[in-house]
Amino acid sequence: MAKSIKEIAQELNVSKSTVSLVINHKAEQARISKELENRVLAYVEKVGYKPNALAKSLATGRSNTIGLIVENIGDSFFGPFALYVEELFRKKNYHVLYSSTLGDSQNARDIIDSMLEKKVEGILLAPTVDLEEYQRKILEYGVPLVVFDRNSPAVETHYVHIDNGDSSRKACEHLKSIGCRNFGLVTIDSDQPQMLARKNAYLGFCEENDMEPRLLHLPYQQLKQKGTQLLRKWAAENPALDGLFFTTNYLCILGLKALRSEGEHTFDFPMFSFDDHELFDILNPKISCIQQPLESLAKTCVKVLLKEIDQGISQPKEHIISTKLIAR
Amino acid sequence: MAKSIKEIAQELNVSKSTVSLVINHKAEQARISKELENRVLAYVEKVGYKPNALAKSLATGRSNTIGLIVENIGDSFFGPFALYVEELFRKKNYHVLYSSTLGDSQNARDIIDSMLEKKVEGILLAPTVDLEEYQRKILEYGVPLVVFDRNSPAVETHYVHIDNGDSSRKACEHLKSIGCRNFGLVTIDSDQPQMLARKNAYLGFCEENDMEPRLLHLPYQQLKQKGTQLLRKWAAENPALDGLFFTTNYLCILGLKALRSEGEHTFDFPMFSFDDHELFDILNPKISCIQQPLESLAKTCVKVLLKEIDQGISQPKEHIISTKLIAR
């Protein structure tokens, strides 16, 4: 169905080169006569010629594609983030190949391999744990890499993120300021660096304020199955709790569902979320949170990656985006 | 950095064909000796050979990529849907190239063009309005197409969807059953067929039940800027309202924010949403809804598209997925 340059050339009795040059607006510099140029243009238009991007990329070495690797394209942090990224790249004529790791490192490795094979021109990555080797591999292949949201300090790459420790401390201080004297922290059991940073800031806060730390680590791989139950049990066993700090919004949502549902025993102390959610401001009571500025996060990621692509891989740098505490 | 088959062949003093055959596990059928096969395999492993997927696709005519075109990858319907789709295709060794149209037909056309150029093997599309011509174009290019969520009856393609009219009627009956006698419908002003079907079912219900229709069409392109205000004004002008039916969840969220916020005038009649949302069951009062079974929707889409890819384009068919009314 789709005609190739070769066929078009034959049908017009000209060479492939001529057709290619005309199509790529190089007719003038190749001294193709206006008359022939127009003839080719008209024919190309008439048959609805569509270049084969694969062949084009093979010949030019440019795929005009970048890879975006997130944890879960369906969640309320990465989804909207991905939309910003997609739009920003579209403006620069790049397409985005996404994939979700679901936190599984083997998935992540497979995804990276296939993206390298597809010759993406750059990768934007929210890494899983144990991905250091592959991050190096990407760079060794000469593909620009920008890591965001979380990072392992061991690998030297451009890294765009918020200040987790600082933000977490602000959250603790907020809870204190509204009267919580015994609030606990709910996090996951996996070693994601951003989660560790948030936890450690809480622990530091406890130490300085003579508050006994109350920690719950929920099983990341089995949140849906066990989360609710574990959380309810833990809350019941800790009657002194007068507030909860969740290290991410999906945990907070889980918490809301587990602790505020039905009539039974409800826990109506303040809950605070790291990461906002579109419905947090109409819940009752409302949920305060640390808000990651998705748009500027995306803008920075895209800007840094485009620069690496255009000007070659440069000295790795940290890019810190500041957060906002939304008190509701 | 990355070695090609050609280089590997030279370094081993064998032909490119040999290397290619070995890599593709065709050594035996090509009578390559075990000894040579192992030598090649070992070397390939040692240098970390990674095939160039572009070249491969060009040669084989298979890109192992499918295109997914949604309205907004960041929203709570398409995001989770995309995750299912991605996972299902990954199992079959396909990768997914997503893009968001944001409801803009020109965006949609550009996206389709570039996907065709990238030689996707199939397209899964939630169309915008005015996309009939391009849907035909896809098929003329010989690329299998499955349309979901909404469709224009004019184009004959495989179409996976829920029964919007029927579901909408169920919603109306539910509202009636809980005592609403004067509920209104909030929808958007664009002509998306699924929205029209939902609206028409409401109008039919009104007629049969001698209920005066109360309709609000919010401007799709300027929801964020004007939606809240328009909705508040309309609600205030219609004091008889005793319930609201929103034709999609983002409208319902907008409604919740506009009508239940702050102390001022609050409207505490029932609100009903077409499409569920992860927080609807902890709001107070809870939000009942029509739930589209995302997973089976995704499964059907993927199954139908894979069949088209494997067995060739077939007679278009409608595939209807049933919804669930979640009364809360």
Place this chain on the structure above:
DNA sequence: TATCTTTACTAATACGTTTTAGTAGAAATA
């Protein structure tokens, strides 16, 4: 009129694969 320029193109090569037809040498057959 012999040489140099310019004009308007085209031939050839390359990108990195896959695939099919072909081939030299060894072994088997007659």
Place this chain on the structure above:
DNA sequence: TATTTCTACTAAAACGTATTAGTAAAGATA
């Protein structure tokens, strides 16, 4: 020993594009 059949490979063409070096014909120069 001449022919056939295997064995173990390789050469060549193809996919659809971009690019560079080359060329024939016409015009300008001396």
